[in-house]
Amino acid sequence: MLDISVKLDDGEVQANIQQPHQRFLLVETRPGVAAGSGGGEVHLNLALILDKSGSMMGSPIEQVKQAAQNIVQLLSREDRLTLVVFNHEADMVIKSEPLSKKNDIIKKIGQITSDGGTAIDKGMDMALGQMEKVNLKEYVNRAIVLTDGVNEHGNDSRCIELARDAADKGIPFSAFGFGVNWSPDLLEQVGDAGKGRMVHIGNSNDVVSLFEEEVRSASATAAKNVRFCLDCVDATIPGLRLAEINAAYVIKPQIAPVTPIKKGGGIWEFPVGDVSFDLPKSLLIQLFFPPVNEGYCNCGELYGLYDLPAKRSSNLKSGSCGIGIKGVAHHRPSVDSEVRDCIARLQIYVQQHLAEQLEGQGKTGEAVTILQDAARTALQTGQKELATILQNNATTLQSGKEITKEERIKTILQSKTTLQKGGK
Amino acid sequence: MSITCTKCGYEQNPDGALKCLKCMGTLPVAGTTPAEPDPTKPKATIKCSACGVENDAPARHCGQCGARLIPEQPSGPKTIKCEKCGAENDPKFKFCNQCGAKLGGSPPPPPPLITPAAKYKLVHKSTNTEIPLREGKSPIYIGRPGGSNPPDIDATRFPNSNIVSRDHASLIIEPSGEVYLEDLKGANANGTYINNYTKKLASGERQLLKDGDQIMLGIDDKVVFVFHKGRL
Numbered sequence: 001m002l003d004i005s006v007k008l009d010d011g012e013v014q015a016n017i018q019q020p021h022q023r024f025l026l027v028e029t030r031p032g033v034a035a036g037s038g039g040g041e042v043h044l045n046l047a048l049i050l051d052k053s054g055s056m057m058g059s060p061i062e063q064v065k066q067a068a069q070n071i072v073q074l075l076s077r078e079d080r081l082t083l084v085v086f087n088h089e090a091d092m093v094i095k096s097e098p099l100s101k102k103n104d105i106i107k108k109i110g111q112i113t114s115d116g117g118t119a120i121d122k123g124m125d126m127a128l129g130q131m132e133k134v135n136l137k138e139y140v141n142r143a144i145v146l147t148d149g150v151n152e153h154g155n156d157s158r159c160i161e162l163a164r165d166a167a168d169k170g171i172p173f174s175a176f177g178f179g180v181n182w183s184p185d186l187l188e189q190v191g192d193a194g195k196g197r198m199v200h201i202g203n204s205n206d207v208v209s210l211f212e213e214e215v216r217s218a219s220a221t222a223a224k225n226v227r228f229c230l231d232c233v234d235a236t237i238p239g240l241r242l243a244e245i246n247a248a249y250v251i252k253p254q255i256a257p258v259t260p261i262k263k264g265g266g267i268w269e270f271p272v273g274d275v276s277f278d279l280p281k282s283l284l285i286q287l288f289f290p291p292v293n294e295g296y297c298n299c300g301e302l303y304g305l306y307d308l309p310a311k312r313s314s315n316l317k318s319g320s321c322g323i324g325i326k327g328v329a330h331h332r333p334s335v336d337s338e339v340r341d342c343i344a345r346l347q348i349y350v351q352q353h354l355a356e357q358l359e360g361q362g363k364t365g366e367a368v369t370i371l372q373d374a375a376r377t378a379l380q381t382g383q384k385e386l387a388t389i390l391q392n393n394a395t396t397l398q399s400g401k402e403i404t405k406e407e408r409i410k411t412i413l414q415s416k417t418t419l420q421k422g423g424k
Numbered sequence: 425m426s427i428t429c430t431k432c433g434y435e436q437n438p439d440g441a442l443k444c445l446k447c448m449g450t451l452p453v454a455g456t457t458p459a460e461p462d463p464t465k466p467k468a469t470i471k472c473s474a475c476g477v478e479n480d481a482p483a484r485h486c487g488q489c490g491a492r493l494i495p496e497q498p499s500g501p502k503t504i505k506c507e508k509c510g511a512e513n514d515p516k517f518k519f520c521n522q523c524g525a526k527l528g529g530s531p532p533p534p535p536p537l538i539t540p541a542a543k544y545k546l547v548h549k550s551t552n553t554e555i556p557l558r559e560g561k562s563p564i565y566i567g568r569p570g571g572s573n574p575p576d577i578d579a580t581r582f583p584n585s586n587i588v589s590r591d592h593a594s595l596i597i598e599p600s601g602e603v604y605l606e607d608l609k610g611a612n613a614n615g616t617y618i619n620n621y622t623k624k625l626a627s628g629e630r631q632l633l634k635d636g637d638q639i640m641l642g643i644d645d646k647v648v649f650v651f652h653k654g655r656l
Contacts, residue, residue: 020440244436245445288440332469333477333486347448354432354447365584365646366432372580373431373449398586 002223002275003030004304006321009339013289015327020288022243025323026251026339027283027302029275031222041310042219044075045096045139045171047082047127048211051147051178052114054087060148060178061114063204067211069106074215075099080139082130083109086123087116088153096130119154120147120186124162124173131171140274140309141171142218144211145190146201148178156186163194170225170307172196172273174214178207180406188412192256195273200413213421220277223306225314228283230323232266232300239290240299240323242268246350247286251342253279253419255349266300275306279419284342292327299324344381345418348374352390352415356408359397368394374415386414427451430551431583450475450489452553543654544603546639548582550648563594563606566641566649579647587614587642596630603653604630605639614642 005028013021048068052061068083075081076099083094083105093108124145131141143166151159163173173194175187178201191198199214201207232240242248248258248270261269275281289299304318351374358367371394378387389411396403403411427437434446444451453476469478470493472486479486479493486493503512504527511522520527544557555577557564567575571590579588589608593616596604607616607625615624617640618631625631633639635653 020438022441022443243445244438246448286445288438332479343443343448347443350446350448365586368586369580369583370432370447372585394586 001031001308001316002226002304002306002318004028004228004302004318004321005030006302006323007336007339008325009335009343010333012326012328012331012334013292014331015292015294015329018291020239020241020290021292021325023287023289023325024339024343025285025287025302026336026342027228027285029223029226029280029282029304031275031277031280042221043139044079044215044218045131045134045136045141046071046075046079046215046218047084047096047131047143047171049084049086049120049123049127049143049145050112051118051120051123051149052085052087052091052112052116053118053147053149054115055149055181056114056178060204061112063207064146064178065109065112067207068109070208071211071215072099072102072105072109074212080134081105082127084123084127084130085112086119086126087114088119088122089116090119090122090126092126092130096133117153118147118149118151120145120151121154121156121158121162124159124166128162128166128171131166132169136170137307137314140218140221140224142196142214143171143173143194144176144196144214145173146176146178147182147187149181150183151186156183159186160189160193163190163196167193167195167271167273172218174199176201176210176214177409178204180409182409184405184409184412188416191254195256195271197254198413198416200409217276217278217421218274221274221309222277222280223275223304224309226272226275226281226304226306228270228272228302228304229263230260230268230270230285230300230302231320235266235298235300237290237292237297237299238266241288243286243288249284249346249349250281251284251346251418252282254416255346255418256416258283269305274309278421282342284339284346289325292325294327294329296324296326298322341381342418344377345383345415347377348383348386348390349415351377352411355393359403364397364400368397371397389414430553453477543601544597545652545654546577546649547652548647548649549638549645551582553582555649557595557597557603562597564597565591565594565608566639567592567608577649579641582647584642584646587646589614592616592641593625593639595633603633603651605633605637605651606630616641617643 007026009024050064080096080098081094082096085091085093094105166173174196175190176199177187188198199210201210247260250256250258250272258270263269270283272281300323301320302323303320306316307314351370355367355370371390375387375390378390393403393411425439427441428435429444429449431449432447434444437445441451471478472493475489504515505512506520506525508525509523511520513521513527517527546555564576565573566577568579568588568590573591579585591608593608594606607627607629617624619638621643633651637651639649641647
């Protein structure tokens with residue numbers, strides 16, 4: 001089961017003024033504990049889509065093979081594994097099958113050799129076709145794509161499209177970048193569209209542990225296909241609305257934009273994908289409350305719809321939280337510190353992306369100003385490491401140099417990741 | 425009515441927006457209807473220097489944007505310096521807590537004589553931001569943080585600040601009421617100009633400012649302030 005809680009940055013507004021009030025709503029998931037022990041019932045339908053292009057030759061491909069073999073050992077016999085490798089073409093190594101003959105599979109993985117170019121979408125396409133052969137509702141599904149380079153023989157927008165399709169069908173898609181020559185833009189968009197994670201493998205020795213972490217996180221799935229619903233049908237005071245742009249973001253564990261879906265009749269749906277016990281997801285919604293009189297005004301409610309991983313139960317509904325605001329005669333802003341920190345993180349993330357856009361358009365000066373602003377926000381909220389990275393980027397641009405790909409990857413991941421396993 | 429963001433230039437922020445929908449930067453508060461003051465209570469608020477929102481007095485950080493609040497300093501001197509040993513003493517002490525010498529033997533030097541009331545302001549041209557020039561402070565440094573003098577007018581608040589040097593220029597308010605612009609030594613090649621780009625101020629050069637003069641830091645109209653001198 002899934003519990004949710006909601007919190008506004010400031011639950012009070014100035015009463016009796018004729019203008020709307022901008023507020024941020026933090027929606028947090030608190031997965032129930034019961035399912036954790038019953039985790040044995042959860043079966044995984046996993047796909048590994050691995051880059052075997054020429055650049056992976058040597059230690060990288062060997063480490064990746066070892067990581068895949070390790071995953072085979074971890075999975076139970078009822079789990080399913082699809083393994084596709086790709087260079088400029090895709091190759092099926094293991095068709096979606098139950099893991100009854102683990103030794104054969106491990107042997108097959110050991111025979112993978114590296115050569116050729118890179119066409120990520122071909123690998124994704126082939127793997128997804130296999131994954132869909134089972135009844136997705138009965139499994140916890142997860143696809144992991146790993147690449148070390150740019151998609152030179154493939155189509156980037158096709159990758160994003162495939163990830164989005166997969167997420168819509170209930171297959172979260174995580175994107176792993178190996179080394180420093182991959183495109184952070186592409187993998188971030190694949191991870192975002194796929195409602196999965198974006199992971200950087202800086203050191204080939206970490207492949208095994210990072211793969212294992214992702215698979216363990218998948219088996220710790222508490223609720224699948226989670227959609228938060230903002231329902232204003234029975235509101236006492238009508239007129240609550242979403243911000244016109246950038247209305248909602250998953251804020252934890254990694255920041256990613258969410259496109260709200262209008263369901264008609266005053267209901268907005270925010271699909272966020274699967275929610276796990278180990279890294280529960282939170283959502284931040286940007287709202288405008290209507291002008292109100294003094295006193296508490298109910299403007300809507302928020303609940304979650306979800307499927308359970310172990311059983312075939314779908315479209316379950318969480319408890320509902322009231323969304324309201326209190327009009328007071330003399331409003332003094334008082335912002336909840338947790339929500340404020342989330343807003344600050346989102347601000348840094350948005351500004352970092354905006355700076356990249358501006359830099360891409362040759363507007364270096366504006367990019368520097370925005371980066372400095374983001375660095376200041378990071379510093380004010382105690383994010384020293386992030387502040388340093390952003391300030392360094394600003395300095396690099398200011399001196400007329402280009403930010404290296406390695407720095408960009410670091411920056412994007414740092415500004416994106418808000419919750420880490422074993423971390424804060 | 426929509427609010428334009430001074431940071432990213434997004435023009436479609438709706439009424440009531442506090443943060444820019446595009447870049448999430450804090451929006452200027454102008455145009456919001458201020459809360460009516462409560463006449464029964466003495467007003468004890470601190471204005472946030474970053475976003476302009478009034479906060480309840482004991483607050484140390486702005487409830488709106490989280491910036492640290494700096495309470496206004498009481499006008500009287502905070503401590504009395506002992507003329508003999510240099511120790512700082514509570515103003516109510518008559519004798520130095522450190523060496524026992526009599527305190528306040530001679531009155532503290534009067535603050536520099538300035539023409540009454542803030543009669544000067546700069547207006548940042550592209551964002552139309554008003555910067556009142558603080559009384560009793562001269563020179564007023566214009567630049568970016570990190571130089572030898574902390575800037576009184578921090579150019580990083582405005583777009584294109586990367587072309588501004590850390591110690592770029594300063595304003596000198598003479599007791600007579602005249603205001604001079606000085607290009608600071610060490611200012612980089614971007615230079616300081618008044619009204620047109622053909623006349624670059626030499627390093628250390630001072631120019632008298634007239635009402636309406638444009639102070640231009642660097643070229644290409646990137647950072648321009650208009651100087652306003654009120655009627656005295």
